[in-house]
Every structure is written in structure tokens, then in C-alpha cells.
Amino acid sequence: MTEIAIERAEEYDASIIKEKLLYMFSLTSFPDVRGKSVLVKPNILSDAPKEKAITTHPEVLRALLKILREKGAKKVYVGDSPGIQGPAFNAKVSGIRDAVEKSGAEFVDFTKSSRTHSVYKNISIPMAKVLDEADVVISVAKFKTHQLMMQTGAVKNMFGLVPSLNKSPLHLKCPSVEEFSRLIVSIFKESHTDYAIIDGIIAMEGAGPANGTPRKVGLLISSRDAFAADYAMSCIMGYQKTDMPIFLEGEKEGLTDFKSYTYPALNPNNLVIRDFKRIESGKKSLFSALILPFFTRFLKVRKAKKRNAPLFQDNCVKCRRCIEICPAKALTKGESHPLIDENACIRCYCCHEMCPVNAIKVL
Ligand code: SF4
Ligand code: SF4
Incomplete structure (x- = not known):
């Protein structure tokens, strides 16, 4: 037990x-x-x-x-x-x-x-x-x-x-x-x-x-x-x-x-809290897991990655922590906030975790 x-x-x-x-x-x-x-x-x-x-x-x-x-x-x-x-x-x-x-x-x-x-x-x-x-x-x-x-x-x-x-x-x-x-x-x-x-x-x-x-x-x-x-x-x-x-x-x-x-x-x-704000699991439905990839391949449409890349916002204080921690080196210095190379980003969200002012959103 x-x-x-x-x-x-x-x-x-x-x-x-x-x-x-x-x-x-x-x-x-x-x-x-x-x-x-x-x-x-x-x-x-x-x-x-x-x-x-x-x-x-x-x-x-x-x-x-x-x-x-x-x-x-x-x-x-x-x-x-x-x-x-x-x-x-x-x-x-x-x-x-x-x-x-x-x-x-x-x-x-x-x-x-x-x-x-x-x-x-x-x-x-x-x-x-x-x-x-x-x-x-x-x-x-x-x-x-x-x-x-x-x-x-x-x-x-x-x-x-x-x-x-x-x-x-x-x-x-x-x-x-x-x-x-x-x-x-x-x-x-x-x-x-x-x-x-x-x-x-x-x-x-x-x-x-x-x-x-x-x-x-x-x-x-x-x-x-x-x-x-x-x-x-x-x-x-x-x-x-x-x-x-x-x-x-x-x-x-x-x-x-x-x-x-x-x-x-x-x-x-x-004790389940019905309105607890959870992170969605990203589990695929049968349609998106099996049927959709077939059509997207067939149509040669590049399928977006399963998880969304983070979005950077203007309340960034340019501390560079996200640039420093990004394992994929997907971030570079930008004018009002870092710029992201979405193709390089592996969606690990380390940047989001380290941002001290909540300037990075994951939708
Ligand atoms: S999600 Fe990960 S790989 Fe993508 S920019 Fe943030 S730290 Fe880099
Ligand atoms: S960690 Fe947040 S505040 Fe610091 S540079 Fe990145 S987005 Fe801007």
C-alpha cells in the first residue's frame, strides 16, 4: 500500500x-x-x-x-x-x-x-x-x-x-x-x-x-x-x-x-478544483494525431509545431536572462525585447520560467 x-x-x-x-x-x-x-x-x-x-x-x-x-x-x-x-x-x-x-x-x-x-x-x-x-x-x-x-x-x-x-x-x-x-x-x-x-x-x-x-x-x-x-x-x-x-x-x-x-x-x-487554471496537456485527438498529418503531408503544407513558440512583450526590461538560458540559442537582442528564431526554438519554455517581469507569454 x-x-x-x-x-x-x-x-x-x-x-x-x-x-x-x-x-x-x-x-x-x-x-x-x-x-x-x-x-x-x-x-x-x-x-x-x-x-x-x-x-x-x-x-x-x-x-x-x-x-x-x-x-x-x-x-x-x-x-x-x-x-x-x-x-x-x-x-x-x-x-x-x-x-x-x-x-x-x-x-x-x-x-x-x-x-x-x-x-x-x-x-x-x-x-x-x-x-x-x-x-x-x-x-x-x-x-x-x-x-x-x-x-x-x-x-x-x-x-x-x-x-x-x-x-x-x-x-x-x-x-x-x-x-x-x-x-x-x-x-x-x-x-x-x-x-x-x-x-x-x-x-x-x-x-x-x-x-x-x-x-x-x-x-x-x-x-x-x-x-x-x-x-x-x-x-x-x-x-x-x-x-x-x-x-x-x-x-x-x-x-x-x-x-x-x-x-x-x-x-x-x-477535492478537484473545477476552475483551477491548468496548462493544457497538448495531447492530440485522433483526428490531429493520425488524420491531419496525412493531409498536411499530402498537401505539402508545413505543419506548425505541436507546442506554440513563446511571445515576447514590450514590458521586457532587457535583463537578457532568457537569451542566456535558451538552450537552442534561438534568441537574439532586439529593440524592445529579444527576437526569436521560431525554427530554432524547441519550446522548452526555459525563457518563460526565467523572465523576472512576466514579459514572455505562452499561448
Ligand atoms: S522556448 Fe526554449 S528554445 Fe524557445 S526561445 Fe524559449 S528558451 Fe529558447
Ligand atoms: S527575461 Fe524577460 S525581461 Fe529579461 S530580456 Fe528576456 S523577455 Fe526581457
Whole structure:
């Protein structure tokens, strides 16, 4: 049986969250951390104010770190590595650094120390070295949409173990959602994640993972199985299992068993938010998958790529982050915003994810 605990939590109060988490842990076989080194991996996609719902909320971390200390963890590390990580990255803006330091845990910069793993198709991937020192690994994700993957939960969160700019070239190697899902699952497997928590008190809907809208969902989710926690989150967002190649890949790899899921507290099927602003799955209908390509080939009409290229808008502040991160080198400097070469663009949406002012739209 794979237990998935879902609890209501109305506000970011560390002492209330701590009680909720302890109850959820009692339902889901939380790992024994006594005398062990624990790596906690929150989502710090960018070090943004907590109100923007881009990062795991610091009060959730505060509650977890207190529990780990009380349960006798020997050493607790907390870290992440944003896609573009300037030298000033210190997780202070989000409040995460304060939560870490006050708990006596150690903040780890993944760019400072990594080692290479060969996890997928012999692609060498640097990953945070602290993984080697951790006996227990906990993914503490945010309840968020994702322009490419539709949702970014506890499994995708572990992509942050790959330091900073090492991430974007991997999009070029694995451009389709299916291939990228396989890559993420391989990285997740290498992380040996033992437990997953999802902060869904204030979630993000719409243009996630960085430029969506905060929305109160009022839920915490946890499980020993990160796929199971993500499945519950996706279900509440209104997705089906089959919308997500990442779930199918996890199942294929034997990392999760959908038939084993049980809900000892709330059931996600009773919590579906009908008007949650989701990212559409891009799944093709039978007509567009089989019949339309035949006619377009026949008529020698060049078919548009399945996903839309991003659109750049005039509120751009010319920070160049998108140009820097684009793995396909599809962006060049323009007058009022970067110019895109749509033929080169692989629709990975890294640019959208990194834009600090929401000047990039994906329709
Ligand atoms: S332009 Fe944006 S979506 Fe296209 S390849 Fe570059 S980063 Fe990815
Ligand atoms: S579109 Fe966004 S990320 Fe790109 S240069 Fe403009 S402000 Fe920066």
C-alpha cells in the first residue's frame, strides 16, 4: 500500500503546520531520521518573495526542520539551484535562508560542489555532491503548474539537484515532453528521494512555474512516494494520470504503483478544483494525431509545431536572462525585447520560467 496524506491547512503558521505534518507523517511511514544526515530540497526556482508562490513557503520548511531536529536528525542540509543563479543567490528574499539558519540546518549551494552522474542515455549530468552525504532525502515541493510539464511537484523538484545553467542544455538533448519526462525520472531515481511533501496552502495556477497567479488551495500533501504525492496534486488540479508522461514513465520504471495508492485522510478525487487554471496537456485527438498529418503531408503544407513558440512583450526590461538560458540559442537582442528564431526554438519554455517581469507569454 502507498499512503498519501492530504490535510487542510489554511495559513502559513509554522506551529500549526508542524502539527499537521506530524499527523500526516504518522499516516505515511515517515522515514526514521534519528542519527542520520538529511537533505531537504525545497523549490527555490528563483529567490522571490514568498507571496508570489514561486518557492516552497519558508513556514513549511520551518515546521519540517523543527520536526527533523526533534526526531534526532544528526545533520540537516537544505539547498537548491535556480536555472540562472547569480553569485548573490542566497535564498534570503524568499525567507528560506532565515528558516534554515534559525533551525540550525546548513544551507548548501549546489553550484559549489557537484559530481557527475550518468543517469540517462549516457548523458553526463552534474548533481549536487551533498547527495552522497545524505542518508535520507526529502523533496519539499510547491503546488504549481508548469508550462512544459503541466505540473511541477515533488518529482520534478529534484531537477534542481542539477546545478544552475547545467540544466538548460538537457532540454536540447531531450526536447519532447516524453523524453524530458524520462530524463527527469532518471534524475529523480538517482536522487534516492525517501519522502515528499507538497506545499499547497497557497498554490500557483496559470502560467507556472514562475509567472502564474497565487491561489489559495489550503492543502498539504505528503507521501513516501513522490509520484503518488504528485498524482494527488495533479488530480486536485483536474488532470488525469494519462495526461502526464512523467507518471507513466515512473510506473514503467517501477518507481510507483498507481494501484497501491490509498488515502488515509482526504481523498483528492473529492477535492478537484473545477476552475483551477491548468496548462493544457497538448495531447492530440485522433483526428490531429493520425488524420491531419496525412493531409498536411499530402498537401505539402508545413505543419506548425505541436507546442506554440513563446511571445515576447514590450514590458521586457532587457535583463537578457532568457537569451542566456535558451538552450537552442534561438534568441537574439532586439529593440524592445529579444527576437526569436521560431525554427530554432524547441519550446522548452526555459525563457518563460526565467523572465523576472512576466514579459514572455505562452499561448
Ligand atoms: S526561445 Fe524559449 S522556448 Fe524557445 S528554445 Fe529558447 S528558451 Fe526554449
Ligand atoms: S523577455 Fe524577460 S527575461 Fe528576456 S530580456 Fe526581457 S525581461 Fe529579461
